[in-house]
Amino acid sequence: MPTSYDVLIIGSGQAGNPLATAFAEAGRSVVLVEENHLGGSCINYGCSPTKALLAAAERAHQIRTAEEYGIRSTEPEVDFPAVIARKDALVQRSRQGVRENLTQEHAGITVLHGHAAFTGPRTVQVQLADKTSREIKAARIFINTGTRAAVPELDGLADVPYLTTTELLDLQELPEHLLILGGGYIGLEFGQMFRRFGSRVTIVETGRHLLEHEDDDVCAAMQEILEADGLEFVLGAKAHHVSRNAEGIITLSAHTQQGERRLRGTHLLIATGRVPNSDKLGLNTIGVKTDEKGYIQVNNRLETAAKGVYALGDIHGGPQFTHISYDDYRVVRDGLLHRRWRSARQRPLPYTVFTDPQLGRIGLSEAQAREQGVRYRVATMPVRTIGRARETGRTRGFWKVLVDDQDRVIGAAILGAEGGEIMTMFQLVMMGKLKYPQLQNMVIAHPTWAEGLNNVFSKLQ
Numbered sequence: 420m421p422t423s424y425d426v427l428i429i430g431s432g433q434a435g436n437p438l439a440t441a442f443a444e445a446g447r448s449v450v451l452v453e454e455n456h457l458g459g460s461c462i463n464y465g466c467s468p469t470k471a472l473l474a475a476a477e478r479a480h481q482i483r484t485a486e487e488y489g490i491r492s493t494e495p496e497v498d499f500p501a502v503i504a505r506k507d508a509l510v511q512r513s514r515q516g517v518r519e520n521l522t523q524e525h526a527g528i529t530v531l532h533g534h535a536a537f538t539g540p541r542t543v544q545v546q547l548a549d550k551t552s553r554e555i556k557a558a559r560i561f562i563n564t565g566t567r568a569a570v571p572e573l574d575g576l577a578d579v580p581y582l583t584t585t586e587l588l589d590l591q592e593l594p595e596h597l598l599i600l601g602g603g604y605i606g607l608e609f610g611q612m613f614r615r616f617g618s619r620v621t622i623v624e625t626g627r628h629l630l631e632h633e634d635d636d637v638c639a640a641m642q643e644i645l646e647a648d649g650l651e652f653v654l655g656a657k658a659h660h661v662s663r664n665a666e667g668i669i670t671l672s673a674h675t676q677q678g679e680r681r682l683r684g685t686h687l688l689i690a691t692g693r694v695p696n697s698d699k700l701g702l703n704t705i706g707v708k709t710d711e712k713g714y715i716q717v718n719n720r721l722e723t724a725a726k727g728v729y730a731l732g733d734i735h736g737g738p739q740f741t742h743i744s745y746d747d748y749r750v751v752r753d754g755l756l757h758r759r760w761r762s763a764r765q766r767p768l769p770y771t772v773f774t775d776p777q778l779g780r781i782g783l784s785e786a787q788a789r790e791q792g793v794r795y796r797v798a799t800m801p802v803r804t805i806g807r808a809r810e811t812g813r814t815r816g817f818w819k820v821l822v823d824d825q826d827r828v829i830g831a832a833i834l835g836a837e838g839g840e841i842m843t844m845f846q847l848v849m850m851g852k853l854k855y856p857q858l859q860n861m862v863i864a865h866p867t868w869a870e871g872l873n874n875v876f877s878k879l880q
């Protein structure tokens with residue numbers, strides 16, 4: 420006999436956890452099934468651990484460059500296991516926090532550890548960790564199962580002990596030379612991190628520039644900055660073979676426009692995107708549709724083709740960010756619990772690449788504005804013109820802001836110190852539909868990064 424609940428959540432991701440507590444607070448019986456760690460990828464092997472390690476890498480960089488500020492220092496000694504232990508402690512605390520929130524601070528939530536798969540309409544079989552199974556029925560089912568690293572078809576890869584970010588985050592020895600396949604978010608964040616820990620790093624990317632969705636000038640500036648930090652790039656490269664010799668040296672062979680390249684390293688990180696965890700969910704038994712990559716198809720209320728079944732977060736194809744998954748939770752909570760439906764397709768898309776300096780992005784890029792036929796003007800400003808930048812010695816990068824023919828901001832790419840925070844100011848400007856002359860004349864405390872808002876529009880093309 421299946422056990423019945425009002426709500427079943429599959430996956431303890433960024434939408435599933437708050438959804439469980441919201442339904443429990445509204446008096447519904449909730450069961451949440453997680454096959455791995457509570458908290459999903461962001462907490463356990465995504466955003467938080469990465470940013471904890473990036474902070475350690477930045478500290479090493481600051482020590483290394485302290486003499487530029489008149490502070491004498493020696494080359495920092497990176498105690499890599501200690502760096503990993505600090506990250507682990509943070510992850511443990513966050514995971515524990517999620518567990519307590521679900522199981523102690525909210526009545527009415529049952530947490531099961533196991534793998535869930537559909538066996539019929541609104542019915543799920545859970546294979547529990549102790550090898551027993553449970554059948555569960557629920558009036559509403561929410562799929563929040565996220566993604567895992569995509570592994571490309573590459574001759575020889577099966578015989579090479581490659582890493583994805585999950586394994587790399589638990590490494591105990593610092594790679595001597597890290598080869599990274601893929602120059603996206605993960606490639607750049609991990610690349611700079613390991614370079615600063617002391618590894619040699621080579622990034623191999625198929626595209627002709629990094630960060631495929633950004634404007635050429637932004638990508639070129641990012642590449643220049645990272646090259647100055649000592650990262651090496653092989654762009655426009657088609658990797659076709661990989662092998663490892665008896666000494667543990669990995670050789671990655673790639674066709675490039677300059678001819679064949681054979682790149683040697685001690686470790687290989689695969690960072691070529693993600694694939695959805697939809698393949699072992701039994702979706703065909705209930706008629707949930709997926710696209711050709713396996714992402715679940717949903718409407719703007721996040722409903723799947725099966726009645727009463729919803730999909731939230733990365734599993735419906737992105738954009739794949741924690742804040743988007745969390746907003747999916749808000750869409751469903753408001754719609755189902757408060758009868759206030761809002762479209763999940765109409766929302767701003769802010770994001771930040773956490774390199775140093777960061778790239779904060781909101782709204783249209785210049786290429787997107789052009790493609791969409793939007794009339795726009797561009798303002799750019801080197802970060803070094805901001806007083807705060809010169810005082811703190813953080814002068815790298817530039818701000819790029821687009822305005823429409825009504826003088827309203829329609830997009831920003833902030834490559835510079837605190838790029839994510841400054842981008843969020845532009846997001847507020849866009850929300851408030853402010854016109855750029857209002858920013859030029861706004862009284863801003865001196866000397867802050869925000870003062871750039873006064874000046875960025877002085878060179879509006």
Ligand SMILES: Cc1cc2nc3c(=O)[nH]c(=O)nc-3n(C[C@H](O)[C@H](O)[C@H](O)COP(=O)(O)OP(=O)(O)OC[C@H]3O[C@@H](n4cnc5c(N)ncnc54)[C@H](O)[C@@H]3O)c2cc1C
Binds near residue numbers: 461564565584773
């Ligand atoms: C290295 C890395 C760094 C990142 N950094 C950032 C960042 O800085 N900022 C940002 O916004 N985003 C970042 N992301 C992306 C972010 O982690 C995800 O977009 C976010 O976690 C949303 O995930 P989700 O809610 O869809 O599901 P997830 O958090 O992925 O959770 C899905 C859960 O479902 C479980 N599960 C899967 N199948 C089943 C099943 N059949 N039964 C039971 N349980 C199941 C999984 O074990 C997992 O715990 C990063 C990702 C990675 C990999």
Ligand SMILES: NC(=O)c1ccc[n+]([C@@H]2O[C@H](COP(=O)([O-])OP(=O)(O)OC[C@H]3O[C@@H](n4cnc5c(N)ncnc54)[C@H](O)[C@@H]3O)[C@@H](O)[C@H]2O)c1
Binds near residue numbers: 571603630631
């Ligand atoms: N700061 C953040 O918000 C953050 C950080 C990390 C990850 N994430 C999320 O995680 C997702 C996954 O990150 P990612 O970096 O793996 O994916 P990505 O899609 O950002 O980048 C993958 C890159 O790999 C390249 N590539 C694909 N196949 C290749 C091959 N065979 N050889 C060489 N290059 C190849 C692509 O051209 C692309 O540039 C991101 O899309 C993002 O949503 C976000």
